[in-house]
Amino acid sequence: MEKDINSPKRVLKIPLETLNACVQCGLCKTVCPTYREELDEAYSPRGRILLAKTLLEGKLQLSPEVAKRWDECTLCRNCEDICPNGVDYKELLVHVREEVNKNLGKDWVKYLGLKSLTFQGNSIQKLALKAGAFISKLFLGKGDTMPVVFPTGAVKYFPKPKFNAQSLRGKIFLPKGKAKATFIFFPGCMYENFYTQTAENVVHILQKLGYKVIVPDGVSCCGGPHYYSGFTDMFNRLREKNTEIFTKLAKKYSVDGLVVVCPTGGGTFKEDYDLPFPVYELVEILDKELKELKVEKEEKVTIHYPCHSYTAMKIPTDVFDRVASKGAKVVKGELNKSCCGFAGMFSVKNPGLSQKILKRKMEDFSQCGAQTILTSCPGCVLQLNEGSIRYANDLKVEHIADFVAKRFLTEEEKQTYQQLWEEYRV
Ligand code: SF4
Ligand code: SF4
Numbered sequence: 001m002e003k004d005i006n007s008p009k010r011v012l013k014i015p016l017e018t019l020n021a022c023v024q025c026g027l028c029k030t031v032c033p034t035y036r037e038e039l040d041e042a043y044s045p046r047g048r049i050l051l052a053k054t055l056l057e058g059k060l061q062l063s064p065e066v067a068k069r070w071d072e073c074t075l076c077r078n079c080e081d082i083c084p085n086g087v088d089y090k091e092l093l094v095h096v097r098e099e100v101n102k103n104l105g106k107d108w109v110k111y112l113g114l115k116s117l118t119f120q121g122n123s124i125q126k127l128a129l130k131a132g133a134f135i136s137k138l139f140l141g142k143g144d145t146m147p148v149v150f151p152t153g154a155v156k157y158f159p160k161p162k163f164n165a166q167s168l169r170g171k172i173f174l175p176k177g178k179a180k181a182t183f184i185f186f187p188g189c190m191y192e193n194f195y196t197q198t199a200e201n202v203v204h205i206l207q208k209l210g211y212k213v214i215v216p217d218g219v220s221c222c223g224g225p226h227y228y229s230g231f232t233d234m235f236n237r238l239r240e241k242n243t244e245i246f247t248k249l250a251k252k253y254s255v256d257g258l259v260v261v262c263p264t265g266g267g268t269f270k271e272d273y274d275l276p277f278p279v280y281e282l283v284e285i286l287d288k289e290l291k292e293l294k295v296e297k298e299e300k301v302t303i304h305y306p307c308h309s310y311t312a313m314k315i316p317t318d319v320f321d322r323v324a325s326k327g328a329k330v331v332k333g334e335l336n337k338s339c340c341g342f343a344g345m346f347s348v349k350n351p352g353l354s355q356k357i358l359k360r361k362m363e364d365f366s367q368c369g370a371q372t373i374l375t376s377c378p379g380c381v382l383q384l385n386e387g388s389i390r391y392a393n394d395l396k397v398e399h400i401a402d403f404v405a406k407r408f409l410t411e412e413e414k415q416t417y418q419q420l421w422e423e424y425r426v
Helices: 016-020 027-031 033-038 045-056 064-071 078-082 089-104 108-117 123-139 189-193 196-208 224-228 232-253 263-272 282-289 307-311 317-325 345-349 351-367 378-391 400-408 411-419
Strands: 145-149 155-159 171-173 181-185 211-215 257-260 279-281 300-303 372-375 396-399 421-423
Touching: 016 045, 016 089, 027 045, 027 078, 033 351, 045 064, 045 089, 064 089, 078 089, 078 307, 089 224, 108 224, 108 345, 155 378, 171 196, 181 196, 181 232, 189 196, 189 378, 196 211, 196 282, 196 400, 196 411, 211 232, 224 232, 224 263, 257 263, 257 282, 263 279, 263 307, 279 282, 282 317, 282 400, 300 317, 307 317, 317 400, 345 351, 351 378, 372 378, 372 400, 378 396, 396 400
Parallel strands: 181 211, 181 257, 257 279, 300 372, 372 396
Antiparallel strands: 145 155, 171 211, 171 421
C-alpha cells in the first residue's frame, strides 16, 4: 500500500494556531530578502505560510517542488521580527522541514554538511584540521582564503584551516587582578577552526575587562543549524551533550554567563536550551564596559547586523552602533538590517538566490561611503568577504571583536594574556 504522505496528520504536525495567527496582511514581505529578489509570492513569508496551510487542508500534495519553496527561505526571521500578530515563523518552518525530511527523504548535501558539524572538537577532526592546515600551506599559496566547490555548484571562499585550530579549548584564561566574574566562552565551530585570531581576541578582551574565561573542552556545535534545517534528532543529541558540559562547569566554577560571538548559536542557547546562566553576545558586554578605543586615523565603518542578533537574541541594533562609534564614524545604507544571504546550508543549496541577495547588499554598502563593514557572526564574515571578492573589492570586512581588539589591546598585552591561563578540571 502506498504511503499517504499527504494525510494532514502524517505530513504536517504544525500547531494550527501558528498558521491561523497569520492574517495574511503581507507586512512581512517588506523585509524578506528572498521576496525582494524574486518578487514572487511563493518566495515570501506569507506565501510559505499559505503553502503549509494548503497542504494541511489536503488541497496540495507534498512534493520536492513544494519543499523547495521552504528550502529557499534563509530563516533570517526578519518576517517574525516585523509581524504584528506574533506568528512564530521559526517553529513553523522547523516543523515543516522536519516533516519534509521524514516524508521525502534526506537531502544528502545538507545532511552530510550538518553531520560534519557534530564532529566538532573530537580528536579525528582535530587531526584533520592540522592536516588541512599543512596541505594548504604547502599547496594553496599565499592569501587567507581558498575557494571550495560544492556539488550544487556553489563556490564559497573559506578561510584556510589554521595550525592553532581549537587550541583555546580546555583552558581557563585569567585577568591580571581579581576576577570580577566568570564566563564560559562558547567558541563556535567556525571561529575555532578558521577564525582562530578572532576567538583569541574575544578571550583577551574579556581578560582585560577583568573576567575569568573558561573555554570548555568537549563541546560541539550548538545545533542551531541542525534545528533550523529540521534535523531535530541531531539537534537534541548536541543539546544534551553541550548542556551536560555547561552544567558541570556551572557547578564547579559558579559561572556568571555564557558569551558567544555567533548570534545563531546565542539565539539557540537562549531559545532552545535551558541553561543555568544567562547568554550574552560579546557586543552587549562591550557596550556596557568599554570606555574608549584608541583612534589613530578617521575611518568610516558600516554595520551588518547579523539577523539572529536582533530576531533571536533580541539585541537592539544601536548596541552595535555604540560599540563601533567608539573607534570610528558609523555610516549607514538602506540594508544594514537585512540578511546577507549566507544562512549556512542555504547559500550552498541555493547559490543563485544567495548571490542575488549578497550582490544587492554589497551594492548598498558600497554606496554608503564606508571603508569597512563590521559584523559579529562567522557566517556573515565569510559571506561578506565573498561579497567583497566578487562585487566590492574596495570594502574590507572585519569582525567587531577584531576591530575592538586592534584599538583596545597592545601586542604585548595579547602575548601576556595568552600566557595567563590555568588548567581546567571538571
Ligand atoms: S506572517 Fe505576520 S506579517 Fe506576514 S502576512 Fe502573516 S500576519 Fe502578516
Ligand atoms: S525567514 Fe527571512 S527569508 Fe524566510 S520568509 Fe522570513 S524574512 Fe523571508
